[in-house]
Every structure is written in structure tokens, then in C-alpha cells.
Amino acid sequence: MKKLRFFALFLCLISSLTFIIFSGCAKTNPLYDCVSELRLNLYQGSCEDFTLKAGYGFKETPYHNDGEVSKRIYQLTFRLLNKDIDDITYTLKLNYNSQTYSGIFALDPITNAITTKIEVENFDLKEFTVVLSFGGAEKEIIMTSLLPEGTMTYQSALDKLHKNQTALIGAFTDQNGKFTAEIYMRIIVKEQKPYWYIGFANGNDRLKAMLMDGFNGELLAVREVF
8 A cells, every 4th residue: 555655656746747847848939029019909999079099019119120129118009080180289098007197199290190109018908998188178988909809819829820830930040040030910800800910020121921810820811021
């Protein structure tokens, strides 16, 4: 009986050590650290006068298309729709984790949209309320995530690429095995279906653009943009 107990204990110890060893050896997908721009969630809300859209993610700041990733800043970017620029100041306020964040809308000269950006980390709400102030009036707008249930995370999307697209990834890998491109990722929702846009840019005027099914990770299109 003692021998049987000892043998059972021995097997348990071996199993535990095996789990620890292989867990410690598990490699993180190297593509994670190469993402320089990411939009991982989309929100929309409206009231009787306004429609707001928002995206959350991070972007390398300052941005350089050099194939290397430096400091990444997380932001909520709001876009005010159905409104033309006028002489009224539009201000947005948001309470999150016992802090109040605010931003003033302005015309973005690149996108020609009326936007404001709020720096906030670890923002994971599916629904939240903002207050839009203008001309002495205030409107509460409930922002709701547009992502369908079951949408793949950006890490899962990169895992699919890393596993299934070795030749594509190899084209951006040097002789030392280092991935040499920056990755741009944006979640897109069209007709309640999610897609991941993924771009590889190596800083040498080369961009490989991909479109992935946001539910199952199937690569739907690959294009050499320039």
C-alpha cells in the first residue's frame, strides 16, 4: 500500500513538473510587440441632434514608418457626425475609473472629420456614457460597442497569421529570425460582421495589406499596396 501511495505521489509530481516546464517554455507570439497602430473596439451613440462614433486603441507616438515600434499611447478617438463646423465649441466629458476625462472637438485636417481624442489606458467597457456640451447646453449620449459576440481579439488574429501564414511572415523576417515590419491593425464591422484589417509595413515603401474574417480568422484577401 505504501508503495502504491508513493508511486501515485511520484506521478503527480512528474505531471506538475511537466506542466511547469512546458508552460515556462511557451513562446509569446513575436508579432504582438510589432503592432504600432491598433483599433480594437468601435462604439456608436446618438441623441436627437447628434451621432457620435468612437474607436479605442493605441498608436505609436511620435509615428515613424521605420519598421520599429516605439512608445504606444492608448486613446479613445471620438468623431462627431451630422454636424458642420460653426462658431460653437463642442466639449466632451467622460468618467472612467473615478477620473474625469475631457476633450474639445476640432476639425482634423487629414480626415476632414470633427474629432477629439482622450488618452486613457485599460479601457474595456462595452457601454459607457459621455456628456456633450455646446452653447450652454448638455446632451448625454450612451456609447455602445459595435463588436458582435465572438469577435476575435487582435492577439487571436495574429496567432492565426503566425500559425497559418509562415511564407507571408517569412518575407518580412531577416536572416536572424527577427520580424522586421510594423503592424497596423483595425477592427471593422460591416452589416454586423467583424473583419480585421492587418497591414505589414517595413519602412521601405512596402505595405502588405490583409483582410481577415473576424470570427474564424480566415484570410479573405492579401494585397501588395505599394
